[in-house]
Amino acid sequence: MTAWKRMEVTGWGRVPRVLAEIARPERDAELDRIVQAGTGPLLAMGASRSYGDAGQPVPGGRGLLTTRLDRVLAFDPEAGTITVEPGVTFADLHRHFLPRGWLAPAIPGTAFATIGGALANDVHGKNQAAAGSFGDHVRSVELLTADGQRRTVDRDSDPELLRATIGGLGLTGIVTRVTFALQRVPSNxxxxxxxxxxxxxxxxxxxxxxxxxxxxxxxxxxxxxxxxxxxxxxxxxxxxxxxxxxxxxxxxxxxxxxxxxxxxxxxxxxxxxxxxxxxxxxxxxxxxxxxxxxxxxxxxxxxxxxxxxxxxxxxxxxxxxxxxxxxxxxxxxxxxxxxxxxxxxxxxxxxxxxxxxxxxxxxxxxxxxxxxxxxxxxxxxxxxxxxxxxxxxxxxxxxxxxxxAEGFARMYPELDRFRAVLGRVDPDGRWQSGLSRRLGIHAPLQEAIHG
Ligand SMILES: Cc1cc2nc3c(=O)[nH]c(=O)nc-3n(C[C@H](O)[C@H](O)[C@H](O)COP(=O)(O)OP(=O)(O)OC[C@H]3O[C@@H](n4cnc5c(N)ncnc54)[C@H](O)[C@@H]3O)c2cc1C
Incomplete structure (x- = not known):
């Protein structure tokens, strides 16, 4: 049985505040059961280091905290690639991989952010001009979508779904595995x-x-x-x-x-x-x-x-x-x-x-x-x-x-392509955040479905 806890949730800026039901699943099977149960609206949550409402469930909605899904699953020193669960943080990577001469390629200003959160905001570091942002280094993700299915997504299998998931604010589903490249560094x-x-x-x-x-x-x-x-x-x-x-x-x-x-x-x-x-x-x-x-x-x-x-x-x-x-x-x-x-x-x-x-x-x-x-x-x-x-x-x-919402639509010219992917993988808009509602990200989809 999943334990749901009613909690006040805020981003790092502590404004706005919402009450939501939060679960902290530890195993894949539990996560699958929650998503397959079909209740909504849901949102994956990392370390809540986003400042505003991007990482906040909608009021009365449900949040899936990933902080217990924090295992490193594979590391290939030849290719320099690593596969992790989404709750692994940059601090975890620094602790275990920096002494061995490996560093994440794009790192935000706090090491407490999770890899799931980094992917969903396509975060950048102080080396963006030289190295791009986090998504540039992602090889593949495993995504648990609204239909309860896990899919492995990479640039060959479904490039549009990968592009929607990188920087996709958790709205395509919950990312359960991320494979990305680390960089070699000469020292700490x-x-x-x-x-x-x-x-x-x-x-x-x-x-x-x-x-x-x-x-x-x-x-x-x-x-x-x-x-x-x-x-x-x-x-x-x-x-x-x-x-x-x-x-x-x-x-x-x-x-x-x-x-x-x-x-x-x-x-x-x-x-x-x-x-x-x-x-x-x-x-x-x-x-x-x-x-x-x-x-x-x-x-x-x-x-x-x-x-x-x-x-x-x-x-x-x-x-x-x-x-x-x-x-x-x-x-x-x-x-x-x-x-x-x-x-x-x-x-x-x-x-x-x-x-x-x-x-x-x-x-x-x-x-x-x-x-x-x-x-x-x-x-x-x-x-x-x-x-x-x-x-x-x-x-x-x-x-x-x-x-x-109007300013957002003018600033993000690929919004319609993003919405087209949501129409395919989450037509009922089960994955929602305070931000996605405020910016009306699902609005045209809901109008198309419900008239
Ligand atoms: C001090 C400080 C400095 C920062 N510096 C930078 C910086 O230099 N560059 C930068 O880009 N950002 C920076 N940030 C912002 C931060 O890196 C991002 O907001 C990051 O996404 C936070 O990760 P999180 O684990 O806290 O995710 P959360 O804030 O909890 O969630 C962020 C988004 O990720 C989604 N998400 C989380 N886990 C998953 C998952 N498993 N599957 C799908 N979606 C998921 C959530 O739904 C939400 O939409 C900074 C933040 C702080 C507090």
């Missing part, structure tokens, strides 16, 4: 160079100059204005030839929700100024472990509590390189006017389009920023959506909780 470390950058023009020029870097990422002071608009710190990194002593994992936790004044505009401005000056004017270079470089926030458990019980939203967009500077300027000015941005703001360059129908990545500049949940934040997000639409860019669904 990268050589990291950090440089202060004065403003937006200089930032974009510095990214251009660092085009050949394996990793590049910018921290941006989203509250700087005038001549300093867009100032920040550029980090570039290359794999190091020799390892460094792994830093013992720190066990710090934010124990309670902080009061809202902890993240006021004044304290953020002070923090940002200090953070920027922390890097010497001439820059600095040092060796750090790969996990420390890729996941700087993972050492502080439950850091999302710094925004208080009311939570926060994350906005992440990508705008094409052409006209990108003007669009970034408009976005930063709009955020600056609002005045409530957090210190967590990131600028990166993407090099490649993702392979999924709903993949986020495309060549261009990507800007990500946390916004405490305060009066005026939804209006700000509306204004940012309009700027992104004008620029011909798109908003990242893994981070979103506010995008309009």
């Amino acid at each position: 470390a990268v050589t990291l160079t950090e440089r202060r950058i004065d403003g937006l023009d200089a930032f974009l020029a510095a990214f251009e100059a660092a085009r050949d870097a394996t990793y590049s990422v910018g921290w941006i002071d989203a509250l700087a204005s005038g001549r300093s608009l867009g100032r920040g710190i550029l980090e570039t990194a290359e794999h190091a030839a020799t390892s460094v002593a792994p830093v013992p994992p720190r066990q710090r936790t934010v124990p309670v929700d902080l009061p809202s004044f902890a993240m006021s505009a004044a304290s953020t401005r002070l923090f940002n100024a200090w953070w920027w000056r922390r890097i010497p004017a001439e820059g600095r270079t040092r060796s750090v472990t790969i996990p420390a470089f890729l996941h700087p926030l993972d050492g502080l458990r439950q850091w999302n509590r710094i925004y208080g019980r009311q939570g926060f939203r994350q906005f992440q967009c990508v705008v094409p390189f052409e006209g990108g500077e003007a669009s970034l300027r408009r976005l930063l000015e709009e955020i600056g006017r609002h005045g409530q941005a957090s210190f967590l703001a990131v600028l990166k360059a993407f090099g490649r389009q993702g392979t999924g129908h709903l993949s986020f990545c495309m060549p261009g500049w990507t800007l990500a920023i946390d916004l405490p949940e305060r009066k005026g934040v939804t209006e700000l997000l509306g204004a940012l959506e309009r700027i992104v639409l004008d620029a011909g860019g798109r908003i990242y669904l893994a981070k979103d909780s506010r995008l309009s």
Whole structure:
């Protein structure tokens, strides 16, 4: 018998919140039984590191937590491929494979994300320009679809279903196995160079100059204005030839929700100024472990509590390189006017389009920023959506909780192809999330079926 537990479910931003029935199956047979029982709506859930409602069941719906489905099933060192259950996390892979010289090819900013979640959002890392996103490295998946059947899907057997499943937000079914390529690395470390950058023009020029870097990422002071608009710190990194002593994992936790004044505009401005000056004017270079470089926030458990019980939203967009500077300027000015941005703001360059129908990545500049949940934040997000639409860019669904259905349809041109696959593998729309309802992803299918 499956144990269902009624729980409040939120994404990492802790807004919105829903009540749903959650099960944590441990075995394939149990998972098959749940799906074959035909109750719905259902949603696969990973580590809930998506910020908004992408990983949230619909109110009163059912969530299938994959965290117990966490076995590594096969590893082929000749081909460099690995087959895992969906609940395996990047932290698991770092722990077992980094000491043997293997690393996942595209890794998000938190190692707590699961491989199932990484596939379903086609996640990217600080090496997107060089290595593409997660889906580019996937060889095949096993998918349990709404009809209760397991299918192995690869680029030959059903390329459209694979493209719908990569970045497919869990809407084609629950992924039960993922086979993907790992990359060989010479050590557990990268050589990291950090440089202060004065403003937006200089930032974009510095990214251009660092085009050949394996990793590049910018921290941006989203509250700087005038001549300093867009100032920040550029980090570039290359794999190091020799390892460094792994830093013992720190066990710090934010124990309670902080009061809202902890993240006021004044304290953020002070923090940002200090953070920027922390890097010497001439820059600095040092060796750090790969996990420390890729996941700087993972050492502080439950850091999302710094925004208080009311939570926060994350906005992440990508705008094409052409006209990108003007669009970034408009976005930063709009955020600056609002005045409530957090210190967590990131600028990166993407090099490649993702392979999924709903993949986020495309060549261009990507800007990500946390916004405490305060009066005026939804209006700000509306204004940012309009700027992104004008620029011909798109908003990242893994981070979103506010995008309009209309804006979504304009940003994701392969939506109809995605819907055509859903019409084939889930015509009744059994797999649903808060996000899929908000964005009306199933609406035309439901109209076609029910008139
Ligand atoms: C601190 C932090 C930094 C981050 N940095 C980045 C970054 O640099 N790049 C980036 O791309 N993202 C980043 N993210 C976002 C995060 O990587 C993605 O949201 C990722 O999908 C989270 O994985 P998860 O296991 O938590 O999945 P969840 O958030 O639980 O679910 C995400 C989606 O995956 C689906 N899903 C989960 N498991 C399965 C399965 N077995 N089968 C089918 N569908 C499934 C869910 O239905 C949902 O649609 C970051 C998040 C945090 C908190």
